[in-house]
Amino acid sequence: MAKYKTEQIRNVALLGHGGAGKTTLTEALLYKTGVITRMGRVEDGSTVSDWDAEEHRRGISINLSVIPIEFENTKINLIDAPGYQDFVGEVISALHAAEAGLLVVDAVAGCQVGTELAYDRLRELQKPRIVFVNRMDRENANFANAVQSMRTTLGDEKIVPFQIPIGSADSFKGIVGLIEMKAYLGPEGKEAPIPAEFLADAEAARVALVEAAAEADDELIMKYLEGEELTIDEVRHGLHVGVKNCAITPVYCGTATGGIGLERLMQALRRYVPAPNERSVAGVKGGAEILLNSDVNGPVAGAVFKTIIDRYIGRMNYVRVFSGKIARDAQIANARTGKSVRVANLFSVRGKDLQNLDELVAGDIGVITKLDDVQTGDTMCAPDQLLTVTPPSYPRPLYSVAVAPMTQADSAKMGPSLTSVCEEDPTLRFQTISATKQTVLQGMGEAHVDVAVHRMSQKFGTNVEVAVPKVPYQETITKTASAQYRHKKQT
Numbered sequence: 001m002a003k004y005k006t007e008q009i010r011n012v013a014l015l016g017h018g019g020a021g022k023t024t025l026t027e028a029l030l031y032k033t034g035v036i037t038r039m040g041r042v043e044d045g046s047t048v049s050d051w052d053a054e055e056h057r058r059g060i061s062i063n064l065s066v067i068p069i070e071f072e073n074t075k076i077n078l079i080d081a082p083g084y085q086d087f088v089g090e091v092i093s094a095l096h097a098a099e100a101g102l103l104v105v106d107a108v109a110g111c112q113v114g115t116e117l118a119y120d121r122l123r124e125l126q127k128p129r130i131v132f133v134n135r136m137d138r139e140n141a142n143f144a145n146a147v148q149s150m151r152t153t154l155g156d157e158k159i160v161p162f163q164i165p166i167g168s169a170d171s172f173k174g175i176v177g178l179i180e181m182k183a184y185l186g187p188e189g190k191e192a193p194i195p196a197e198f199l200a201d202a203e204a205a206r207v208a209l210v211e212a213a214a215e216a217d218d219e220l221i222m223k224y225l226e227g228e229e230l231t232i233d234e235v236r237h238g239l240h241v242g243v244k245n246c247a248i249t250p251v252y253c254g255t256a257t258g259g260i261g262l263e264r265l266m267q268a269l270r271r272y273v274p275a276p277n278e279r280s281v282a283g284v285k286g287g288a289e290i291l292l293n294s295d296v297n298g299p300v301a302g303a304v305f306k307t308i309i310d311r312y313i314g315r316m317n318y319v320r321v322f323s324g325k326i327a328r329d330a331q332i333a334n335a336r337t338g339k340s341v342r343v344a345n346l347f348s349v350r351g352k353d354l355q356n357l358d359e360l361v362a363g364d365i366g367v368i369t370k371l372d373d374v375q376t377g378d379t380m381c382a383p384d385q386l387l388t389v390t391p392p393s394y395p396r397p398l399y400s401v402a403v404a405p406m407t408q409a410d411s412a413k414m415g416p417s418l419t420s421v422c423e424e425d426p427t428l429r430f431q432t433i434s435a436t437k438q439t440v441l442q443g444m445g446e447a448h449v450d451v452a453v454h455r456m457s458q459k460f461g462t463n464v465e466v467a468v469p470k471v472p473y474q475e476t477i478t479k480t481a482s483a484q485y486r487h488k489k490q491t
Contacts, residue, residue, distance in 0.1 A: 006363040013098035017114030018083030028256040051352040064090040086445035089427035097320035100128040107141035110149035133253040187259035213238030276363025285387035294362040300324035302380040303389040327359040333383040345369040397442035403464040417462040435472035
């Protein structure tokens with residue numbers, strides 16, 4: 001992979017309701033850019049994103065997965081996050097490393113619960129969002145209804161289509177780009193005139209688009225109100241400002257399995273997602289609050305947003321560099337412990353595949369292996385300039401089960417195994433209740449805890465039995481007692 005500067009990098013979290021097609025979209029983009037020669041399928045467990053055995057068993061995404069693609073001298077780090085709400089911790093970690101969110105919406109179902117939760121989280125973090133209406137080739141697909149359902153449910157009228165589809169379901173054959181007013185047909189995105197039957201709709205949609213672009217910039221709105229026509233470059237500038245300031249949510253459309261609309265989507269990610277140095281992140285240095293601007297010449301600050309403990313590779317820490325750069329063989333320190341270590345192994349990552357890397361510049365994402373006592377949320381920095389990137393906050397667990405070892409051998413391994421699975425996932429916790437003499441594993445839901453139990457067996461060889469936790473009663477009857485009482489009725 002070529003070397004990229006900070007301004008050439010885009011970090012985007014893929015979000016949405018479970019089953020909307022996020023992983024399939026990632027796979028289609030990999031295929032479109034020539035990284036893979038054949039598209040995998042979620043059902044077959046053959047996608048680049050879903051590499052974990054539990055994901056193959058369940059047929060859903062469980063872990064976040066970093067998938068970099070290269071497009072027009074730009075490196076786009078796609079962070080594919082699970083849509084199932086039990087794994088919300090992965091979504092929080094993905095958004096910590098990303099500058100923007102790409103919301104994938106089903107063209108048939110429209111705005112769903114997972115869509116709303118992801119959008120609310122983006123709104124809370126004040127991060128830009130782009131919507132991709134997927135599966136336009138499915139029966140009953142309706143782009144207008146999907147857009148309207150988002151406006152109604154999310155309460156944001158600045159959800160603006162940047163495209164309209166040419167047909168739907170079996171007749172879906174391309175998209176109309178509203179900025180340049182051109183049609184792009186087929187998976188190749190071949191330019192063509194807009195079909196006559198879609199011209200009126202395209203012109204009406206473009207008026208709304210240009211208005212949104214003008215409203216985002218003071219100079220453009222004055223020119224627009226004076227009756228002058230905005231150029232394509234001016235419209236794009238206004239839209240970039242609006243998206244960056246979260247004033248506009250662009251909507252694109254296409255089909256991941258059919259490959260239609262993907263090239264225009266990558267163009268949108270390159271143009272409208274802010275570069276890492278266009279946004280700041282809060283940190284603390286010497287007790288004082290600071291802002292880190294992804295400056296490659298600034299102090300070293302790399303935030304660990306994901307940890308995987310592999311029985312062969314060891315501890316793998318996913319790092320997003322928010323300032324400076326991390327080089328192989330350099331000395332870095334853990335701001336939490338103050339311990340200094342040498343970066344012996346530095347990799348770029350795509351799914352489960354690791355490639356050797358010499359340095360990781362500000363804004364980029366990579367993996368450092370074999371670092372002891374480094375956890376999710378830690379900040380790696382220069383030993384002589386200790387600073388901390390403000391970590392995200394994770395929700396408290398909602399579901400509990402009691403776990404007990406099946407055999408004597410499992411008893412010795414249960415403690416380290418529980419520690420490892422909880423280090424991999426910050427929304428998992430365990431504790432020993434002395435009153436009931438039980439070890440309780442806590443997570444965000446039944447599926448979440450079940451995945452953790454299976455991981456203990458598959459990754460660490462620890463088999464445990466699961467039961468309903470006992471209630472630790474604090475008061476009880478301890479002995480037999482008797483008493484007499486005579487009631488005298490007075491008249």
